[in-house]
Amino acid sequence: MTVALKRITRILLGQSGYAAVVQTLLANAFILGLNVGTGILTARLLGPAGRGALAAMILWPQFLSFLLALGLPSALLYNLKRRPGESDTLVGAASVMGAVMGVVAILAGMLLIPLWLRQYPVEVVRFAQFAMLTAPVGLLGLVFNSAMQARDAFTLYNLTRYLPPLLTLFSLVLLAATHHLTPFSSALAYVLAGLPVSVVAAGWAWRQYRPTLRAFAASLRQLLSYSLRSGGIDLLNTLALHLDRALVVGFLDPAAMGLYVVALSLSRVLNVFNTAVITVLFPKASGRPKAEVVALTGHAARISTAATVLAAVALILIGPQVLGLLYTEDFTAATAVFQLLVAEAVLSGTASVLAQAFMALDRPGVVTILQGMGVGLSIPLLVWLVPRYGLEGAGMALLGSALVRFTFVYASFPLVLKVSPPRPWMKRDELSELLQQALQRMRE
Numbered sequence: 001m002t003v004a005l006k007r008i009t010r011i012l013l014g015q016s017g018y019a020a021v022v023q024t025l026l027a028n029a030f031i032l033g034l035n036v037g038t039g040i041l042t043a044r045l046l047g048p049a050g051r052g053a054l055a056a057m058i059l060w061p062q063f064l065s066f067l068l069a070l071g072l073p074s075a076l077l078y079n080l081k082r083r084p085g086e087s088d089t090l091v092g093a094a095s096v097m098g099a100v101m102g103v104v105a106i107l108a109g110m111l112l113i114p115l116w117l118r119q120y121p122v123e124v125v126r127f128a129q130f131a132m133l134t135a136p137v138g139l140l141g142l143v144f145n146s147a148m149q150a151r152d153a154f155t156l157y158n159l160t161r162y163l164p165p166l167l168t169l170f171s172l173v174l175l176a177a178t179h180h181l182t183p184f185s186s187a188l189a190y191v192l193a194g195l196p197v198s199v200v201a202a203g204w205a206w207r208q209y210r211p212t213l214r215a216f217a218a219s220l221r222q223l224l225s226y227s228l229r230s231g232g233i234d235l236l237n238t239l240a241l242h243l244d245r246a247l248v249v250g251f252l253d254p255a256a257m258g259l260y261v262v263a264l265s266l267s268r269v270l271n272v273f274n275t276a277v278i279t280v281l282f283p284k285a286s287g288r289p290k291a292e293v294v295a296l297t298g299h300a301a302r303i304s305t306a307a308t309v310l311a312a313v314a315l316i317l318i319g320p321q322v323l324g325l326l327y328t329e330d331f332t333a334a335t336a337v338f339q340l341l342v343a344e345a346v347l348s349g350t351a352s353v354l355a356q357a358f359m360a361l362d363r364p365g366v367v368t369i370l371q372g373m374g375v376g377l378s379i380p381l382l383v384w385l386v387p388r389y390g391l392e393g394a395g396m397a398l399l400g401s402a403l404v405r406f407t408f409v410y411a412s413f414p415l416v417l418k419v420s421p422p423r424p425w426m427k428r429d430e431l432s433e434l435l436q437q438a439l440q441r442m443r444e
Contacts, residue, residue: 026158027158027159027161027162027276028271028272028273028275028276029272030162031161031162031165032268032269032271032272034162034165034166034168034169035165035265036265036266036269036326037169038165038168038169038172038190039261039262039265039266039327040326040327041169041172041173041176041181042054042172042181042186043258043262043326043327043328043331044327044328045176045181046181046182046183046186046258047255047258047330048254048255048256048258048259048262048330048331049253049254049255049258050182050183050254050258051183051257051258051261051262052249052252052253052254052255052256052257052258052259052260052261053120053121053124053183053254053257053258054183054186054187054190055245055249055257055258055261056117056120056124056128056249056254056257057124057127057128057131057183057184057187058128058131058187058190058191059128059242059245059246059249060109060113060128060131060132061105061109061131061132061134061135061138061191062138062242063238063242063245063246064105064108064109064132064135065102065105065135065138065139065142066138066142066238066242067105067238067239067242068101068102068104068105068108068139069098069101069139069142069238070101070227071226071227071228071229071364072094072097072098072101072139072142072143072223072227073142073143073145073146074146074226074227074359074364075094075222075223075224075225075226075227076090076091076094076143076146076147076150076223077146077149077150077283077286078226078286078362079222079223079226080146080147080150081150081283081286082286083222086215086219086222087150087209088209088210088211088212088214089211089212089213089214089215089216089218089219090219090222090223091143091147091205091209091211092211092212092213092214092216092219093213093216093219093220093223094143094146094147094223095140095143095205095211096213096216097143097220097223098136098139098140098142098143099136099139099140101139102135102136102137102138102139102140103136105132105135105136105139106132106133106135106136109128109129109132109135110129110132113125113128113129113132114129116246116249116250117249117250119250119253120254123184124183127184127187131187131191134191134192134194134195137194137195137198138194140198140202141160141194141197141198141201143205144160144198144201144202144204144205145157145160145161145201147205147208147209148160148201148204149279149283150283151208152283153204153208154279154280156204157279160197160200160201163193163196163197164193164194164197165193167193167196167197168189168190168193171189171193172186172189175189226364229364229365229368239375239378243375243378243379243382244264244378244382244394244397244398245260245261245264247379247382247383247386248260248382248386248394251386251387252386252390252391256390256391258331259331259333259334259337259391260334260337260391260394262323262327262331262334263323263331263334263335263337263338263341263391263395264341266315266319266322266323266326266338267315267338267341267342267344267345268345269311269315270308270311270312270315270342270345270346270349271345271349273303273304273307273308273311273349274304274308274349274350274352274353276304277300277303277304277353278352278353278356281296281297281300281353281356281360284296285297285356285357285360286359286360288360290361290417290419291419293357293360293361294357294413294417294419294422295422297353297354297356297357297360297422298422298423298424299422300353300356301350301353301354301422301424302422302423302424302425302426303426304349304350304353305346305349305350305353305424305425305426306425306426308345308346308349308350309346312342312343312345312346315338315342316339316342316343319335319338319339319342320332320335323335323338333391334391336391336392336395337391337392337394337395338395339395340392340395340396340398340399341395341398341399343399344395344398344399344401344402347399347402347403347405347406348402348405348406350406350424351374351402351405351406351409351410353424354406354409354410354413354421354422354424355367355370355371355409357413357417357422358412358416358417361417363416363417366412366416367409370405370408370409370412371405373404373405373408374401374402374404374405374408375401375405377400377401377404378397378398378400378401381396381397381400381401382394382397382398384397385397410424
């Protein structure tokens with residue numbers, strides 16, 4: 001028993017690539033469980049219309065913060081790996097950029113939210129504007145997360161990721177127990193949960209890096225050199241993750257929006273595998289020779305795709321029962337869009353893992369173009385299909401966009417990198433070998 005505990009502790013606290021993947025996978029699973037818990041609680045107690053209003057209020061700080069990150073997190077991580085001797089000036093310059101863009105996000109939200117939420121009550125619009133004040137905290141959190149990844153501090157990195165949803169769930173339970181749970185009190189619990197964690201992350205960054213503005217201009221140029229090319233990727237990834245809700249919220253009433261948010265949230269259970277792999281793959285592959293990067297990417301894609309497909313089949317088969325059991329029968333109307341979103345999650349996840357090869361080989365501009373094609377297609381599809389087919393139209397639009405992104409990313413390996421594309425599906429012998437390796441590591 002003692003030996004087993006030591007092995008588990010070594011994995012949970014280790015800094016190897018294998019330990020980092022396991023830590024991140026477990027953290028993602030925990031975060032997923034917390035998000036599902038908050039979603040179930042708010043959906044059951046607020047109903048579809050209340051859940052839709054809540055989504056409309058808390059969407060904008062994260063959406064606009066990620067939208068205006070402009071490649072800064074990736075640029076900082078890449079430069080910290082390539083120039084560790086300049087880490088203090090790089091983190092200092094990145095912190096200033098994050099704070100400035102956070103202020104820009106606040107101003108953009110204050111102006112745009114009233115224009116897009118015209119069909120929502122005025123108090124919902126006002127709260128959504130108030131929530132934008134947390135945007136700089138979100139942007140600085142992205143900066144500090146990249147700093148943690150650069151130091152392989154995945155234990156702390158994952159801690160800062162799952163504490164906010166844990167605090168949110170605790171606050172929601174407390175509000176429900178005291179009969180004070182409303183869309184507005186729930187929204188407040190969501191937007192304030194990240195503040196204490198951001199303070200902890202800022203303290204860690206200060207102790208580890210001692211950020212300075214010395215050589216600010218030179219550090220800023222280095223960050224911009226990469227971010228101007230990778231910023232489009234971050235922008236497009238943000239649009240891929242949040243654009244559907246940002247557009248759908250303008251077309252659907254609160255009740256339909258509540259159905260869509262629940263279906264989307266449950267389908268994103270599948271992202272736990274891909275996110276864990278991507279988080280570790282990019283820093284581990286950066287700076288390696290092309291052949292190694294492609295091999296690492298292919299291996300990672302096969303593992304994540306196999307796990308995602310197995311989970312997707314199960315979700316499609318039991319989707320209606322899960323929606324009714326977890327969220328009440330009112331939400332089974334979201335079954336069709338849920339199944340479409342599950343298929344979309346499989347394609348999008350595999351495409352995101354494969355795209356890390358271009359990021360690690362200093363070709364972020366290629367991924368920007370490829371992602372732009374897929375996301376650019378999703379906008380007219382959403383505008384065309386959602387008004388005509390409602391919830392199912394949103395699912396069809398996202399699935400079509402995911403198919404385009406996957407096709408272009410896969411075809412770019414021979415066209416851009418001049419190598420054969422890595423196979424994203426796993427053979428039987430590979431699966432057996434993977435299981436044996438996992439068991440071997442547990443015995444060590």
